[in-house]
Amino acid sequence: MSGRTTVRQAVFDLLRDRGIDTVFGNPGSTELPFLDRWPSDFRYVLGLQEASVIGMADGYARAAGRCAFVNLHSAAGVGHALGNVFTAYRNQAPMVITAGQQARSLLPNLPFLGATEAAAFPRPYVKFSIEPARAEDVPAAIAQAHRIALRKPWGPTFVSIPSDDWAAPCWPVPMREMAEDSGPDPALLARAALQLAAAKNPVLVVGPEVDQGGAGPALVALAEHIGAKILTSPFASRIAFPEDHPLFGGFLAAAPQAVSEALAPHDLVLVVGAPVFTFHVVGDAAIFREGPPIIQLTTDAEAAASAPAGLSILGSLRLAIPALHALLPKGDRAPPAPRIRPAPPPPADPIPAAWLLSRLHAAMPAGTVLVEEAPSHRPAMHAQMPMRDWGGFFTMASGGLGYGLPGAVGVALARPGTRVVCLIGDGSMMYSPQALWTAVQEKLPLAVIVIDNAGYGAMRSFSQVLQVRDVPGIDLPGLDFVSLARGMGCPGVLVTKPEELDGALAQTMAHPGPMLVQVVVDAAVPTLYHRH
Template sequence: MTTIRDATFDVLRSHELTTMFGNPGSTEVALLTDLPDDLNFVLALHEGSVVSTAVGWALGNDTPALVVLHTVSGFGNAVGALTTARENRAPLVVLVGEQDRRHQAQRPFLSGELDDLAGGYPVSVQHPARPGDVPSAVARAWHSARTHRGPAVVIVPMDDWSAPADETGTVNSPRKLTRATTADPEAVAELVELVDASDSPALVVGAGSDDERTWEALAVLAERLRCPVWQEPFGSRAGFPQDHRLFAGHLPANRSRLREALAPHDAVVAVGAPFLRQYPYERGPLVEAGTRLAIVTDDADEAHRAPVDLALLAPPGSVCELLTTRVRERAEVVETPKRRQERLPVPENGRPLRPGHVLTALADRLPAEATVVEETPSSRPELHRALPARQPLGFLSAATGGLGFAMPAATGLRMARPRRPVVAVVGDGSSLYGIQSLWSAAQYGCGVLFVVLSNGRYAIMDRLSENQGGKAPWPGFDQVSVHGLARSLNCPAARVDSPDELTAALDEVVPSLPDRTEPFLLDVTVAAEAAYEP
């Protein structure tokens, strides 16, 4: 007899969903026991790490990843990571186990309200009405995740997997769905008019332009317009080569400073980026009066909420290619703001190291093709200045700002691209939200370099409290040994607190990154400071 489990496995194979990420529970045992040899299960030790590892894998492969979560408790634990997956444009198919259909009316142990648990963050939520609908629901979830670039959830009662499959074997979903990748030239005409009417345009880029096609087109477009290219505030991925002469840096997330940065420009076009989203509330407009605004995105929600004069819903790469042949070429040369920081002098006795020392040492050694995964809020401005992204997917961070993303995401990304150097730079406070992911990195041979900037406190939160004119009520945690935790999770680790120890460790590990089959954590003692720049 062909079961729903068998039929679903066939759907997974046809959609290349043969690697699943999970932390199993009893409601998934019927699905997972005796997996066929061509299906792989990757274990993470917490559901947040499950989802974030899958995000790294999905972004690295540019295809949906498969996640398996355990009923209310597992799904609930994963919600924060699922919000990050949505904001990071990561396509995920998420199977959530549920109690047996036959006694759900009695609200049995391990049951609960699943449909709305993640709010509006899933791109779709399906709760099949009968077992025979499960394979079709999984196929539709794959298309939904790929089309809308986010987590698509399918809730499956545990007894469905052993039920007989429909005799027809029909899957109510397209076997193949092809998306147009070329923009309509007529639709681009109004944007050409807006740009050509300006005397001093500027471009703003984001995660939606982080691919080779769009990078190349944007570089040509920027040269043709002789205009600066800014990275969006709080960008989760680099949308432009950040070592390009026209790259102007990262826009501030403070309205007065944002207006100051964009004041010289009478037209601002955002490409693949949420339009100038902010963090601290501040009165006043985003830009000076008279500046025309436009957005180019293939994300309808992003277009709908953009406060712009013109929103163009189309593939950014294709739009930029058309613009390079249609906008008028400018002759004047623009001056971009100075963005690289001066090298910090090493302290006389070598201690304490500052985050800038560590980031500069990394910058001196990392190859252009490296991916830097960031989760160090207090040092992020310094990281951006020291480590510009030089190739697509050169930078990755959590779009929501939630902690616990970087370590598992770096692990998943290395799984997807086993020859690409991957370095996660995290604060010690941030590391404790996803420290268990080091076990998965070690277990599955992911040669990631984890650099932990250990100041023994939540430095960014201390700085925010100081900005409020008060004192933080939370204690430090300098007694926590991050490298000790790493070793307990079978991840090789070392503690360094001097420049010589730092450079010796990096000189040994960085050259090995393309070929490494085990992770390494470098726990670096740094001064407790916070370079907070809203």
């Protein structure tokens, strides 16, 4: 180990050793000692509000498949970020979040910008949180946070750093290696293989861990070997299976009765890379009481422990899926009938959202990555925009708005030269619009498609499902997203007629930097869940 250095130098050397050359941040006075004389081999990505900073880091980490590094302002700055910290936790996005803190000598007197119990502030939605007891322990704490962020399941970690710690002397942190994946229990896999081999009509429910773990091709091979129908788990935040594959059977709704009815005809359910199951509305989950046996493969111990029924097998999907495949005899099941995809509706005035989505899908160049935050239009998106490419689709797993636009900026930063489309609702767009400014500064090829139905469409739908009336706070008249974008240097165009749409979409797909298209659509209430 080399000789003594400063905390600041040790941290930058640590980041270099671990291949981190980008810092996402929004600076304040307590961060200035870290930012002083910024090294030329690091990129600093500025977000204009801390929630945007976390969203960008989240998209970057998920698209790059590696840990992001974040530097936030103390106290209220961390508070601003917490909504997207929660989303990053649910998204299983690996990142080390650092935040400034007032100087240690001031802390006993409740100083301005001092964070009381700083490490407790982001809990429980970080995997690890600490304010080191000594300045010299800061680099080791960041190294530990980095290792924990990348331990499956991935997620955010947090380190609070008093402003005068950066100049303190310390020893550099030695490089350490840690196994990325752990294998599943072979005996449990053997049990699962016996049950699968004996099943006459199994079904696979697959989720976002498959794409996250790089296990997509192995899953396709397993599914083809079994010859079973494939369903995507409720609220999957990434592509879970190629949606144009003959075995793909559609999407499970996040409703207990709908899930139970979809799975009841089968004699075995194999859940791969998803919880058992994610619900959004109340109802009778008969699947856990009288349904077929359930086997779950997951890297997420919390999801496994919370499963109400079945056999859960913990371990890397990259290792578990091929191991299970090798144990299975070749089946002779007849393949399920191909899924019939609904045709797009014809153009109309006002523009139907489903028609907009079908035209957007046709306009997107090959290899385009889609980032979505338009919850009320997700069923129409599933119907009109089949996802095919691993790593080609991202949304938020938390249900908290404000992720989509900064997440898309982060994805574009992680995939230089790749066209990224952010599909976002008008309500969602207002949570983190300032991320457009960062996209402009970074000259990102980002197309932002705002679906403008003048309100919170999901709330309109839930009002019908729950049979409530006269709910305030749902309508959003008078929002001008084109002017908002232009105010941050981003060109934009407003589409109100169907004949204007294709030209606007072609223009934004060809634009070298960010561009926004605001599409006014029919405000008819979408159907998210049917009442039973």
